[in-house]
Every structure is written in structure tokens, then in C-alpha cells.
Amino acid sequence: MHRVNLHVSATHGAARTGTATTARGTYETPLFMPVGTRGAIKYLSAADYDRLGAEIVLGNTYHLMLRPGADLIERFGGLGSFTGWDGVTLTDSGGFQVFSLDPKVDDDGVTFKSTYDGSSHRFTPEIAVAVQQQLGADIQMVLDVCPPLPSPPEVIRLAVERTHAWAQRAKAAHTRQDQALFGIVQGGVSPTMRAESAQRTVDIGFDGYGIGGLSVGESRDEMLPALAAVIEHLPADQPRYLMGVGDPASLIEAVALGVDQFDCVMQTRLGRHGTALTSTGRFQAKAARNAELDEPLDELCPCEVCARHSRGYIRHLLQVGEPTASRLLSIHNVAWTFDLMRRMRAAITDGSFDTLRREVLDVWA
Template identity: 80%
Template sequence: MHPVTFRLDAQDGAARAGTATTANGSYTTPLFMPVGTRGAIKYLSAADYERLGAQIVLGNTYHLMLRPGSELIESFGGLAQFAGWRGLTLTDSGGFQVFSLDPQVDDDGVTFKSTYDGSSVRFTPEDAVRVQQELGADIQMVLDQCPPLPSSPEVVRTALERTHAWAARAKAAHTSDGQALFGIVQGGISEAMRTESAQRIAEIGFDGYGIGGLSVGETREQMLPALAAAIERLPTDRPRYLMGVGDPASLVEAVALGVDQFDCVMQTRLGRHGTALTSTGRFQAKALRNARMDEPLDTECPCEVCARHSRGYIRHLLQVGEPTASRLLSIHNIAWTIDLMGKMRSAIEAGTFESMRRHVLDVWG
């Protein structure tokens, strides 16, 4: 019995509109999941996520286990309860953060320095499962090794073998019926290694499948064939999750290949730096030409920011360093991306996904 069931509601080519059901509720795909690294999306609250229509919000295992600690969060009833969030939660394994800290990696696990106090921390695939069970996420990810790109084939191969061994250990350690466990495919930009990794991870058998180690420096032209090779070997009755990807062109291309769900920090990072995602491309809100503009960030966007505030006002807030600007742009960018995913779903249901894909790529490609 899988803690996640996946129902295919419509298909247009390889693009899928589905409904995934977890122990604590369902979500529809294609899906964008905003990232609340330390238990909050920067500048936003759980009430904001609800209003924006988010279905799943990510938490970061690495940060949360160091501060405030997974046992403390467990005592509150888990991450969603702790944050006052009524939707679903997904926690990453912490692997990506650990590997960006230049850790000592061996076949058993990783040793790294805490970013908070410099203390040495040991982390194994079993620890990742235990910590995420304490965090109480609806979906948890196995610990994987994410090689930087470009890397030599030998480095990618070592990471792939470790990822598979660690995935099997995570599955053996996972005992929570109410929590889904997703495996992760690695293999760099090698189509052959992506095919092999997807097949071997699928043979272990997980509730869903993450595709990791992409969007780490390679071009979209390099990413897509590797992604397609992985998807070809993943089961059709499980959700497929492309990790850390959120630019509109990559979203629409990945959905076209059959990916169901995504997460990215780009939406809020751009917002904090004065950039809005719009139907005509990236919009730099700080630009002088916006000072007297009375229209919204995007005339086609139904979000609360576009309904109420002008470009001129948001530019003013940025000019004077008012944090409200970052909040408004972050709300807009998340709402805009969630709306884009809804439009993709509607296009898949209507059989018009290919023309929508071309339209998005005309603007964002």
C-alpha cells in the first residue's frame, strides 16, 4: 500500500494533469510548490499561502534540524502545525544544502559544519528519514548525493552509486505509514546514467520520484534530454517531481515531458530584488520609467497585488528600501506561477497544451 495514489485526469502528448492523494489530503498537478526554507516563505505567513492557492509548501530539513530542531517541531505536532499551515508539506532531505557546504562524504553518510555555530554534524540516510519523520512532512525525500555540474563522469558515477545505496537504506528505515517517501534520480546530464538511475530507483519502489541534480549550472538544452531519459523509466502511476526548477520556460518544457510537480526559490528571490514575473517576461520594477506608471505589474494577472497596487507605488517602495516591496513582489511572483500551472492544467484538459507551450517559450525561451 502506497501512502500516495496518483490518478491521471487528462493527458495531452506526454503532459499530464493529475490528482495525487496523500494520507492528509490531495493535490492537483501540474503543481508549483513555494519554498519555506526555515518554516516560512520569506515575508509571508501561512494565511498568505492559503490565499495564494498553494497546495504544498516546502520546508528545508537541513535548516530546520539545526534551528529550532526537529524534536521541538515534533512536540508542536509537526511542521504544518508549528507554522499554522493547513495545507500539505514536503521536506527535502537536506542533501542539496549539505553538498553546497563542501562536506566530507563517505559511503555511510556526510559530515558537515553547521552554518549556525560551526559545530560538526553527522548525517546519514537513516538520519534524514528520522528527522523528516519528526518534522511530520506529508512527503519526505531520501538523502542523495548531488554532484555539481560540470563534473567528470567518474564523479557523477560515484554520486549515482551512493544515491542508489542510500535510497535503499532510506526505504528500509522508513516506518511512517502516514508519510510518503520519494526516491531521487541522479546522473548529471548523461542520458545513459539518467536512464540507469531512474530504472534502479524505480526498482527499489517509492511513493513518488524526484529528479535531482538538474538546474545546477547546465543549460536548458543540456537539461531536457537528461530529464526525458529519466522520465522514460519512471512508473506512470507515481508523481514525478523536478527538484529546484521554476523558471517559466523550464516549467512548460518539463510539463511537456511528463513532470508533475516543481519547487523553486526563484520566485521569492527575484521578488526581494525588485523583479516581477509577468505575461510579457521579466519586469524590473525599480526602473525610472515606472515612476509615473499607474498600471499593475501585469494587466493579465488576477493576483491581489495587481488588483490593488501600481508600478509607480511599488517602484517607490523599492527606492526607499521599504520591505513591503519585497513582500508584494513575492506574493505576485508566487501567485503568477501558481496561475501559470493552473493554465497548463486547463490546456492539458482542453488538448491545447502545445500551443500554450509555444506561447510561453515565445516570451520566456
């Protein structure tokens, strides 16, 4: 019995919508999951998550194990209790952050330095599982090897082999029955290696499947065939999670291939730097031409920011360095992405997904 089961309620080609059931509760797919790296989505609180309609919020294992520490979060009753969030939580393994720090990698694990104080730390598949069991998220991810792209074939091959061996060890180490464990597929942009990695990961048997190592430097034209090669080998009744992807064109193209859930820091990163996602593309809110505009960021957006605030006001806040601007733009970008996912679910159900896909790609591709 899987700890996460996906009931597909409608399909349109390979695109699908449904309901996934976890030990804590359910979530609707396809789904966008905002990232609360250090225990919060930047500029937002758990009350904001509720109001915006978030269903899953991520935490970052690497950062949380360093500050405030997994022991402390465990004493608070786990990540959800610690942050005041009652919805579903997911922790990544920390592997992506670790591998961005030029660590020392061997067959057993990885040694890396803290970004906070330079102290040395060791991660193995077993340690990553143990730390995430302490963090207590509803879904945890195995430790994988995430090579940059482009990388030589031998580097991709070694990443596939180590990811597979580490996944076997992670499954053997995982003991929490109330916490799902997702495997991760690697393989660069090679459809052959992607298919092999997917089959080997499914053979181990997990509660859901992450697709890692994409959107790390390759083009969308390179990403999509590799993604399609993975999807073909993943179970139909379990979630498929494309990790670290959040731009609108990639979201809708991946949903068209059969992906169920996504995460990305892009929405709030853009917001902090004065950029809004809109139905007509990226909008630079700080531009001088917005100074006297008494219209919302996006007239088609149903979010609270667009209902209340003008482009002129938000541009003013950015000009004077008022942090409220970053908060408002971040709320808008997360809400706008949630609404895009809602529209995808509705379009799959009513058979208009191809039309929506063309509309999105016309703006964002």
C-alpha cells in the first residue's frame, strides 16, 4: 500500500487531473508547491498560505538542519507545527543545495561546508532520511546526485548509478509510516538514461516519484524529450513531481506530458526583484511608465493584490525601497501561479486544455 495514492479524475491526452491522498490529507493535481526554504516562503506567513489556497509547502532540509536544527524542529512537533502550517509539507533531501557548493562526493555520501559558518557536514542517504524523519514533513525525498547541465555522459552515468544505489539505501533506512518517501529519477537530457533511471527507481518502489536534474541549464527543447522518457515508465496511480520548475511555459508543457506537481523559488524571487507574472508576460513594476497607472498588475488576475492595489502604488513602494512591495508582488506571483494550475485542472476536465496550452505558450514560450 502506497503512502500517497493518486486518483485520476480526468485526462486530456497525457495531461491529467486528480486527487492525491496522504496521511495528513488530500491535494488536487496538477499542483504548484511554493518553497519555504528556511521555514517560510519569503515575505509570507502560514496565514497567507491558507488565504492563498496553498496545499503543499516545501521546506529545505539543508538549511533547516543547519539552522535551527532538526532536533529543535522535532521538539516542536515537526515542520508543520513549528511553522504554524496545517497543510501538507514536503522536504527535499538538500541534495540540490549541497551539490551547488562544490562538495566532496564519494560512493557513500557527500561532505560539504555550512553556508552559515563554514563548518563541515556529512550527508549519506541514511542521514538524509533520518534528518527528514526528524523534520517530520508528510513527504520526504531521497538523497540524489544532481549534476549540472551540460555534463559529460560519464558524469551523468555516475549520477544515475549513485542516485540508484542511494535510493535503495534510503528506502531501507526509512521507518516512519506516517511519512511518504519519494524516489528521484536522474539522467540528464538523455532519454535513454532517463528511461533506465525511471525503471530502476520504480523497481525499488516508492510512494511517488521526483524527476530531478532538469531546469538546471538546458533548454526547454532539451528538457521535454527527457521528461517524456521518464513519464512513460512511472506508475499511473502515483504522483509525478518535476522538481525545481515553475515558469509558466514549462509548467503547462510538463502537465501536457503527465506531470502532477511542481515547485520553484522563481515566483517569490521575481517578486523580490520587482517583477510580476501576468497574463501578458513578465511585468517590470519599477518602470517609470507605471508611475501614474491606476490599474492592477493584471486585470485578469483574481488575487487580493490586483483587487486592491495599482501599478502606480507598487511602483512607488519599489522606488522608495519599501519591503511591502516585495511582499505584494510575491503574494501576487504565488496566487497567479495557483490560478494558472486551477485553470489547467479545469481545462483538462472540460476538454479545453489544448486551447489553454496555446494561450499560455503564445505569451510565455
